[in-house]
Amino acid sequence: MKQWPDTRILDLLGIELPIIQAPMAGATNSSMVIAACNAGGLGSMPAAMLSTEQLREELKTIRQHTQHPINVNFFCHQPPAADEQRAKEWKDLLQPYYQELGADFEAPTPVSNRAPFDHAACEVIEALRPEVVSFHFALPEKSLLDRVKATGAKVLSSATTVAEAVWLEQHGCDAIIAMGYEAGGHRGMFLNDDLSSQVGTFALVPQVVDAVKVPVIAAGGIADARGVAAAFMLGASAVQVGTAYLFTPEAKVSASHHKALRTAKESETAVTNLFTGRPARGILNRVMRELGPMSAKAPAFPLAGGALMPLRAKDEADFSNLWAGQAFTLGVEMSTAQLTRKLAEEGLERLLNRA
Known part of the structure; x- marks a missing residue:
């Protein structure tokens, strides 16, 4: 060709x-x-x-x-320096979701890397x-x-x-x-x-x-x-x-990502830092809508996802990244x-x- x-x-x-x-x-x-x-x-x-x-x-x-x-x-x-205060503030922001879903808030936060x-x-x-x-x-x-x-x-x-x-x-x-x-x-x-x-x-x-x-x-x-x-x-x-x-x-x-790609409307993507700490475009879900897609409290890339892991295990669709472009x-x-x-x-x- x-x-x-x-x-x-x-x-x-x-x-x-x-x-x-x-x-x-x-x-x-x-x-x-x-x-x-x-x-x-x-x-x-x-x-x-x-x-x-x-x-x-x-x-x-x-x-x-x-x-x-x-x-x-x-x-x-560049891997970020540890910031315990920021990590605490981020997990505290997510605490209502832990309570609602029955996730163990006191357990050590998983590492997202x-x-x-x-x-x-x-x-x-x-x-x-x-x-x-x-x-x-x-x-x-x-x-x-x-x-x-x-x-x-x-x-x-x-x-x-x-x-x-x-x-x-x-x-x-x-x-x-x-x-x-x-x-x-x-x-x-x-x-x-x-x-x-x-x-x-x-x-x-x-x-x-x-x-x-x-x-x-x-x-x-x-x-x-x-x-x-x-x-x-x-x-x-x-x-x-x-x-x-x-x-x-x-x-x-x-399965949640598969479904969202096939059912979401064309306007339902946004750039978010909630899932990793760095801007990325994905299909809107509950956590993006309720916290806003961008949060100054999200830890630096790639650490933000750790505190979301226990929530994602309970409700994958609403607490995991569903990456997708606008088309x-x-x-x-x-x-x-x-x-x-x-x-x-x-x-x-x-x-x-x-x-």
Whole structure:
């Protein structure tokens, strides 16, 4: 499929289709990645919620079932310092829910964690040598990034503003994911934490394209061929699609998440920090409505989720994160392979047939 108006991502990453299956921690495992890769796109394995050994096993499984390039995604946050007072205030805010649901308020608070890229993770990359390594929340320190690049891997990272895109290019990214405000899951923002700085995908993409020389991947609110074609017309070289893949049988989502994706209204998503301590878009549920989606009392990422765990065990739908982008109602039931090919084939058709 070499008729795409911009083939830089295809050439850079060695893939057939300019469709990147987004790395969605908790919802993506090796089966989705394998299917996306074998369909001609780029499958992405999220590593933030995996131990080093779990990551090794997942990558070995992927290598056994596909010869195509794969992407491994890591978070680059700094683990927060302990703040007992903030943790207490947060749990106190949730106490009425503990009482209502019969959860043990006096029990030690579980630990909610996401692993940042570190020396151990870098050793996995050096050993298994994925063709692409992507990052969220900026980039790792230079010594680690240099080691990743020394394996021959191409490096991607997410930008939510033009300033972040320029920073990523200056610090060695081979391509930039322009992540619009519509996107589901964690915002990739890293130069500031001001949500008012966040821009919609189809305003962000052309501005990033104009500001950097490396190829740009559009992400956020893209769930069908119309979004693919629009992204290319604005200068993108590929698209990264997340929420639409949650409708595939390969997606590992809870029963509550599965139901919410199929029954919520199109206006029922919001950016929230309640579940992890960092802004992320998901479908509204009880705790988001009653506390407000953003709370200054939520502990720093990734610690906020610990106090919610006992509540989630009692009532999953109302106290767990239901990540989804704003275009989730466009999701269609089909396999990962079918979705990957459909996005590419119909997106290209729209581009070639535009008047």
